[in-house]
Amino acid sequence: MASYMAFTDCSTSAPTRTFLFSRFRPRRGLPSIPPHLLQGLPVAGFRLPSLRITNSPSSFPKAAISTEASAMVIDGKSIAKEIRHEITTEISRMKDEIGVIPGLAVILVGDRKDSATYVRNKKKACESVGVKSYEVCLPEDSTEEEVLKFISGFNDDPEVHGILVQLPLPSHMNEQNILNAVSIEKDVDGFHPLNIGRLAMRGREPLFVPCTPKGCIELLHRCDIDIKGKQAVVIGRSNIVGMPAALLLLREDATVSIVHSRTKNPEEITSQADIIISAVGQPNMVRGSWIKPGAVIIDVGINPVEDATSPRGYRLVGDVCYEEACKIASAVTPVPGGVGPMTIAMLLSNTLSSAKRMHNFQ
Numbered sequence: 001m002a003s004y005m006a007f008t009d010c011s012t013s014a015p016t017r018t019f020l021f022s023r024f025r026p027r028r029g030l031p032s033i034p035p036h037l038l039q040g041l042p043v044a045g046f047r048l049p050s051l052r053i054t055n056s057p058s059s060f061p062k063a064a065i066s067t068e069a070s071a072m073v074i075d076g077k078s079i080a081k082e083i084r085h086e087i088t089t090e091i092s093r094m095k096d097e098i099g100v101i102p103g104l105a106v107i108l109v110g111d112r113k114d115s116a117t118y119v120r121n122k123k124k125a126c127e128s129v130g131v132k133s134y135e136v137c138l139p140e141d142s143t144e145e146e147v148l149k150f151i152s153g154f155n156d157d158p159e160v161h162g163i164l165v166q167l168p169l170p171s172h173m174n175e176q177n178i179l180n181a182v183s184i185e186k187d188v189d190g191f192h193p194l195n196i197g198r199l200a201m202r203g204r205e206p207l208f209v210p211c212t213p214k215g216c217i218e219l220l221h222r223c224d225i226d227i228k229g230k231q232a233v234v235i236g237r238s239n240i241v242g243m244p245a246a247l248l249l250l251r252e253d254a255t256v257s258i259v260h261s262r263t264k265n266p267e268e269i270t271s272q273a274d275i276i277i278s279a280v281g282q283p284n285m286v287r288g289s290w291i292k293p294g295a296v297i298i299d300v301g302i303n304p305v306e307d308a309t310s311p312r313g314y315r316l317v318g319d320v321c322y323e324e325a326c327k328i329a330s331a332v333t334p335v336p337g338g339v340g341p342m343t344i345a346m347l348l349s350n351t352l353s354s355a356k357r358m359h360n361f362q
């Protein structure tokens with residue numbers, strides 16, 4: 001337990017090159033070129049780090065970083081932008097062909113500053129792609145019934161294709177009752193037990209997959225990182241990230257372990273992973289020694305740490321000690337600019353799919 005929680009500060013000052021993997025996505029018909037084969041090729045103004053092919057018994061990772069190794073930074077912000085662009089195109093096509101505009105309703109209860117920021121960002125993102133957003137802000141001391149009344153109104157509103165209740169809710173509310181009330185056809189967060197249940201079952205399809213885990217997998221796909229047959233470790237077992245991330249990796253044919261606060265040897269287990277998804281909310285918990293050389297790291301943590309030199313008085317760091325990870329991993333997501341922007345892109349994507357499904361629009 002102690003070793004799990006122990007972390008030391010590992011400030012993020014390492015200069016790293018930002019690299020948009022998605023540029024390498026093969027266009028139709030072209031074979032996929034694994035990044036490790038692109039050794040030394042100058043691409044889009046960047047050179048890939050020099051990679052050494054090892055004789056690792058597992059086929060992954062083939063590339064271990066040599067000398068002053070520097071992992072490729074998975075640019076979630078650019079990839080999310082590319083996805084928003086694709087969504088914008090689809091939304092205008094739908095509007096032109098059937099006159100439907102996807103709508104997303106967001107319910108915010110209370111005055112947590114971080115929640116207000118997230119909701120503001122979601123609204124901005126909706127505007128940027130042409131999703132119509134409906135926002136309800138209720139005071140902290142609202143009753144559960146009041147929230148349920150708004151959910152029921154949005155459930156019945158044909159212009160609303162997605163409903164999101166910003167979490168966490170005030171402690172006097174029963175989160176389960178509230179999440180259960182969202183119609184599964186509009187559950188763009190994918191938090192309804194029926195959607196999670198289907199996600200957990202082979203041969204069943206959820207209507208929606210939770211946005212953050214979906215964003216993690218989308219990053220791997222868009223970076224041409226194979227998941228099938230790989231050892232994946234998810235750190236954290238929350239309903240909204242860890243658990244669904246593990247289920248998604250399993251659906252992608254990874255061999256999945258979940259490391260959590262009662263795991264006896266988290267470092268030993270994590271250091272065997274080809275892919276690590278960390279979602280615990282402990283700054284710098286995952287140290288270099290937890291990382292197998294060449295592993296791919298998706299860092300979901302967004303942790304404020306004090307920083308007098310920053311204008312806000314704090315800065316955001318992930319769960320993973322970024323500068324150590326950069327020396328050992330083959331690819332790593334930064335915080336901010338990694339998974340966060342993908343979460344919002346996936347929310348827009350789920351809202352678009354919902355509108356398409358409701359109107360039978362392909």
Ligand SMILES: Nc1nc(=O)c2c([nH]1)NC[C@@H]1CN(c3ccc(C(=O)N[C@@H](CCC(=O)O)C(=O)O)cc3)C=[N+]21
Nearest residue numbers: 118164165166167168189211336337338340341343344
């Ligand atoms: N029902 C519900 N659904 C959610 O999806 C949900 C939620 N409740 N409650 C809170 C968490 C958190 N979350 C984030 C979304 C985007 C960023 C994001 O875009 N972050 C940026 C900027 C961070 C900054 O600078 O403040 C980044 O990482 O680069 C972060 C966090 C969604 N959540």
